[in-house]
Amino acid sequence: MLRVFRTLRRAYEHVREDVGTPLYDGAVPLRLIAGPANAGKVELLLGRYLDSLEREPLLIVPNRSDVDRVERELLALRPALLGGSIGTFDDVFERVARAGEGARPLLSTAQRALLVRRVIAGASLDGLSASARFGGFAESLQQALGELESGLLDPADLDGDLGSLYAAYRDELDRLGRWDRDLLRRRAAERVQSDLSAWSGEPVFAYGFEDLTGAEWALLEALAARAEVTVSLPYEPGRPAFASLQRTAEDLARLAAGAIEELPPRYGEIAHPALAHLERSLFADERPEPPAVDGAVRFFEGAGTRGALELVGEELLALIRAGVAPEAIGLVCPSGERWRSPLETALGTLGIPYSVDGDARLAQTPFGQALAALLRFAWADGTRADLFGYLRSPFSGLERRAVDFVEGRLRGRAVQQPERVVEEAERLRGTPLPALADLREADDPIVAVRELADRMLRSAHGLEAPPADEPSRLDLRAHEALTRLLGELSRWRTLAGELSREDVLATVERQTLRPQRGDEPGRVAVVDLLRARTRRFDVVFVLGLEEGSLPRRGHSSPFLEDDARRALDERGARLLRPDPVARDRYLFYTACTRASQRLYLVREAATDDGSPREASPFWDEVQAVFDPEEVRRWTRRRALSALTWPLDGAPTERERLRALAALAADEQEAARALARANGWERRLDRALVAFRRPTRITHPLVLEQLGSRTTFNVTELERFADCSSAWFVDRFVSPRTIDAEVDAKLRGSVAHNALYKFFSRVPAELGVERLEPSHCGAATRLMRACLDEAIGGVRMDMTEMQAHELDQTLWRDLEAAVQEECDSELPLVPRRFEVLFGGERAAPELQRGLDLGSGRSLTGKIDRIDVDPFGARGIVQDYKSGKHAHSAREIESELRLQIPLYMLVLRDLVGLEPLGGLYRPLAGERKARGIVRAAEAEALPGYARNDYLDEEQFWGQVERAHETAGALAQRIADGDVRHDPKGGDCPAWCDLWPMCRVERP
Ligand code: SF4
Secondary structure: OOOOOOOHHHHHHHHHHHHOOOOOOOOOOOEEEEEOOOOOHHHHHHHHHHHOHHHOOEEEOOOHHHHHHHHHHHHHHOOOOOOOEEEOHHHHHHHHHHHOOOOOOEOOHHHHHHHHHHHHHHOOOOOOOOHHHOHHHHHHHHHHHHHHHHOOOOHHHOOHHHHHHHHHHHHHHHHHOOEOHHHHHHHHHHHHHHOHHHOOOOOEEEOOOOOOOHHHHHHHHHHHOOOOEEEEEEOOOOOHHHHHHHHHHHHHHHHHOOOEEEOOOOHHHHOOHHHHHHHHHOOOOOOOOOOOOOOOEEEEEEEHHHHHHHHHHHHHHHHHHOOOOHHHEEEEEOOHHHHHHHHHHHHHHHOOOEEEEOOOEHHHOHHHHHHHHHHHHHHOOOOHHHHHHHHHOHHHOOOHHHHHHHHHHHHHOOOOOHHHHHHHHHHHHOOOOOOHHHHHHOOOHHHHHHHHHHHHHHHHHOOOOOOOOHHHHHHHHHHHHHHHHHHHHHHHHHHHOOOOHHHHHHHHHHOEOOOOOOOOOOOEEEEEHHHHOOOOEEEEEEOOOEOOOOOOOOOOOOOOOHHHHHHHHHHHHOOOOOOHHHHHHHHHHHHHOOEEEEEEEEEEEEOOOOOEOOEOHHHHHHHHOOOHHHHHHOEEEEOOOOOOOOHHHOOOHHHHHHHHHHHHHHOHHHHHHHHHHHOOHHHHHHHHOOOOOOOOOOOHHHHHHHHOOOEEEHHHHHHHHHOHHHHHHHHHHOOOOOOOOOOHHHHHHHHHHHHHHHHHHHHHHHOOOOOOHHHHHHHHHHHHHHHHHHHHOOOOOOOHHHHHHHHHHHHHHHHHHHHHHHHOOOOOEEEEEEEEEOOOOOOHHHOOOEEEEOOEEEEEEEEEEEEOOOOOEEEEEEEEOOOOOOOHHHHHHOOOOHHHHHHHHHHHHHOOEEEEEEEEEOOOOOOOEEEEEHHHOOOOOOOOHHHEEOHHHHHHHHHHHHHHHHHHHHHHHHOOOOOOOOOOOOOOOOOOHHHHOOOOO
């Protein structure tokens, strides 16, 4: 249970009681400065550093990006710094270790990753052998090995696979005569502990760290034994916000042996009272009466990442326009990786300059992305998307249009297999793909990547003018990072021998760019929670306050589980990590105390598709420290449906116009006045009539084209009858998806093809015109062969699985259709199949098509005609690949034109007396429906009772369909497009409304 002490001194006394004899008998000179955020700890520490300049003090800061910043702060206090040095913990480790005997060169991060890969490849694993196949295994192992080294542990301290891997890794390091970064840290700590010459007494000042690794702690402890060490730590005993720091605080307090300065809170001296109140009350059990918020703390709730970032972007613009310097604004994100791309979109669109304080991976830059994609395709298991990701980029040197054409063709035929992709792409282009063959044939992967990188840069930027804009600078930084990496790989090969293509690819994908300064003048700073600790701003936005984002989920290492850590920690390895929730509580507290004027807390209240998201518990904690009425007052929301900006905050003219149109929906007079004042009247008028704009086609050229049409397809007329706007989009504009896939349309076409082949061959191969039960076996075998041929003729690269699935579903239906055909007692003989009418490809007597009047005719294709062998009579049949067939009533009410019109074709063009027309579903119960002449019921038995129509009804329905077809053709010729869904209402499933511009509720 947490013991609560009012002061750190008292806590120290308790620690001393618990641990018995202190390490240095209370005589060590470490001084601890503690206190809450903004209590002046760092200022005090810096002041002491300056006071001891003549003794060449060392100041330890948390990150490299802090070095320059602190130097500037010190120079503001004293015009010249004629002594002392500033660096990170790693700088100290390096300085100490390098000055000792037996110092070894250091492996770079990439070289270390290669060494870990080599160790895994050479190890025979027991429990971990299954996981070793996965990509993340090497990364996790590298991390675990680093922790073991930092924990000053040896392979002998461990058992099992991890112990053997650690031993193998250390043996390799010894064999190569190298250290890695963690081993260097360890050696430095050990040297300070054992070698008197390792430190000559310069005072040490340190701030900005909370969790100390074993090596850091050993270094600090050893330094404290021989020099004056002053450490600043944000800490208040007993406060839940600092719970994760309890161990560090108590250990430092023990080392300080009472030399502890506890500073009182002073945030109120530099910040708004509401911010100071938040600092005192956040996660505290006792909360004083809240002051007026006064806008110093604000809450933003946006729907989706876009909505949340639009709120932030709008506010940023307002702040910058009001005179706040961009660099005085900080955006704090729980994770830089997760937010990098949405921020790029949101802030980039608004033209807000920003800089990210953190690491960026090479593969996240456009240059690195294109390069890694091509390497994956050439050397690993890359996909078509990887290849075209590279080809479409400016780095390939190809024209974007040409690449799109080739990719469209390949996608249209679902060509996916890498070898087929290359074969088809090169065939279509008529020339080899750039760089690919060179990469594949290269003997030396390092040289190949270097040549590729140079070629890519030349293709994108040429050799004429220096790349000078922002994206070009990023390309150059990426190229520089790659060149650095390739140099490291070359040195590795000289040192360690062979280097595979996979090794090169793995390191390219993990390489990072040199960090940028996150505090550039004129740019908003984007920092993660960890880096935010040492920064101060006038205004701070804390993003990601949703459940699951903050507190973040803890990631445990597969190699070092909690029990193992605990056991090793008891031996002094300091491997136990604070509870992740407590850790994030502290980091969030720190982020909330970075602003002196205003703090914004931002959360997504819904996902991008509208599902609600719970707020982070931290969000609730902040709201709980203020008056609920004030919280309501300072909360702003942006709904998913908010597609426009407020008029006065819209960042671009286009957005201002959109906002004006939205305003006009409710306040037309105000909108018109604004439009007049800005010269936007015409544009507003156009926006206002958008939904009422006539749908009839008016362009003379289009009308001329439509009016000159003489043939109309029957399925086209049916679509027009469904809704003329749907016809316009579907059949006239005719957008298509690029990717070929095994969909219902393809299935239907293969089924039709197989049936056509089957019935055409029955007379020749089975020697009969009409199938009977005795033909079932032979007929089934024939159908099997026909289906195989039909599937073989599909012009699309199907995977084995897709082909198998297509075959199985069709075979089930077609086999049943054959059986049904053999069992049928109908006296008619299937005689003609896929009968085209209208158009040049039809038989001569059918080419003129069915007359629709006014010089127009109908075209189409009848699936099957069954003929009475004893008379010029027959029926038409239309196969449906689904389960449903239209009854006689539905044919009339739903304006299904095919069957009635096909019967007219039978009569007027083929010269047969129509007895009926039927839809034949291939799936489900396969019950044929349609219209049949009741007078012929004896010859055509077995259909649904309601589908038998008397002569008047039968011919009446056929004639009405004919008239309807003529009228629809006339409307098409006139360009008479309307919003006229059949039945009056747009069906819920129609997704064309954004294109046909129907207002939806
Ligand atoms: S949304 Fe309505 S008007 Fe538009 S195409 Fe669909 S059915 Fe026709």
